[in-house]
Amino acid sequence: MRNRWNEPLGSEITSKTVWRQRRQLLSAGALLGLGLTGATRPGFASANTPESSDLRLDATLNPTFSVMDALTPERVVTGYNNFYEFGTSKSDPARYASAMQTDPWSVRVEGEVLKPKTFALEDLLKLSGMQERIYRLRCVEGWSMVIPWIGYPLSDLLKQVEPTGNAKYVEFVTDMQPKAMPGLKSRILNWPYREGLRLDEAMNPLTLLTFGLYGEVLPNQNGAPVRLVVPWKYGFKSAKSIVTIRLTEKQPVSSWEEVAPHEYGFYANVNPEVSHPRWSQARERRLGNDSVFGPSPRATLMFNGYADQVASLYSGLDLRKNY
Ligand SMILES: Nc1nc2c(c(=O)[nH]1)N[C@H]1C(S)=C(S)[C@@H](COP(=O)(O)O)O[C@H]1N2
Numbered sequence: 001m002r003n004r005w006n007e008p009l010g011s012e013i014t015s016k017t018v019w020r021q022r023r024q025l026l027s028a029g030a031l032l033g034l035g036l037t038g039a040t041r042p043g044f045a046s047a048n049t050p051e052s053s054d055l056r057l058d059a060t061l062n063p064t065f066s067v068m069d070a071l072t073p074e075r076v077v078t079g080y081n082n083f084y085e086f087g088t089s090k091s092d093p094a095r096y097a098s099a100m101q102t103d104p105w106s107v108r109v110e111g112e113v114l115k116p117k118t119f120a121l122e123d124l125l126k127l128s129g130m131q132e133r134i135y136r137l138r139c140v141e142g143w144s145m146v147i148p149w150i151g152y153p154l155s156d157l158l159k160q161v162e163p164t165g166n167a168k169y170v171e172f173v174t175d176m177q178p179k180a181m182p183g184l185k186s187r188i189l190n191w192p193y194r195e196g197l198r199l200d201e202a203m204n205p206l207t208l209l210t211f212g213l214y215g216e217v218l219p220n221q222n223g224a225p226v227r228l229v230v231p232w233k234y235g236f237k238s239a240k241s242i243v244t245i246r247l248t249e250k251q252p253v254s255s256w257e258e259v260a261p262h263e264y265g266f267y268a269n270v271n272p273e274v275s276h277p278r279w280s281q282a283r284e285r286r287l288g289n290d291s292v293f294g295p296s297p298r299a300t301l302m303f304n305g306y307a308d309q310v311a312s313l314y315s316g317l318d319l320r321k322n323y
């Protein structure tokens with residue numbers, strides 16, 4: 001019996017090869033410039049039409065911030081998601097998220113800043129150069145993926161609004177669209193979905209404000225039109241479909257921390273030595289790459305393998321207490 005995520009090696013290689021060829025095409029088309037090509041408005045449709053040009057988002061590969069791991073096939077990245085606004089099943093986001101309205105879209109950046117501002121999506125897309133970065137993303141549930149994201153460092157945005165001396169934290173808030181998001185009826189979280197980082201974590205060059213993946217604008221199920229990606233933390237820190245970014249003096253309470261503080265802390269750094277109360281975090285399974293049968297085959301790395309870049313942020317902090 002074959003599971004849809006248990007793909008033979010051949011198709012894994014095919015998926016990568018096709019992507020590399022497509023990336024070459026993209027750089028050959030670099031005269032079109034950065035940003036969206038082919039359409040006047042970004043068409044944030046589903047990724048089921050990967051070749052249509054209005055979904056394309058051009059970017060330059062940043063090898064310094066990319067890992068060499070085998071990529072997770074695109075259909076897994078866009079078909080197996082956590083986006084509880086659309087339901088708790090992994091297939092719910094791909095099934096329902098196309099109803100989410102992403103045009104027009106704007107992001108309010110406010111709080112402890114000298115220049116609060118509402119950024120239209122069009123302006124956000126032009127604010128800095130688009131980079132492609134191949135990051136590992138590890139879910140707290142024990143699976144992981146390797147995804148070619150497109151975006152730019154969150155710090156490029158935060159510098160524009162000039163954080164005050166009081167700004168110590170950054171809070172991220174997801175949009176609420178009751179008609180499109182059946183999950184909002186469930187009490188699993190207190191909506192809207194909120195996440196937070198310390199300001200120095202938010203300013204770290206790894207922290208990516210993300211608009212696309214696999215050479216295209218984000219599919220809705222992956223957090224269109226703009227989401228966070230924080231690769232050294234468990235996946236739930238990477239808030240999707242962001243409408244507000246708020247700089248604060250006090251540590252914000254994230255949604256998961258609010259409903260289950262003993263299970264999900266504010267930091268949520270990937271840490272194989274600190275177990276979730278109900279399961280170990282020592283090992284993981286790469287979706288689309290590892291067999292779905294048997295025990296998780298890979299050892300999880302401290303800070304998800306990004307220790308060189310981020311361990312210094314936590315010197316002197318007890319990572320058992322600050323999980
Ligand atoms: N708004 C919102 N953001 C969210 C979630 C969510 O339920 N709602 N799930 C998180 C979790 S648990 C993970 S693992 C990642 C999954 O991102 P992906 O679907 O792009 O792989 O999104 C995170 N961001």
Ligand SMILES: [Mo]
Pocket residue numbers: 082138139140141234235236
């Ligand atoms: Mo997750």
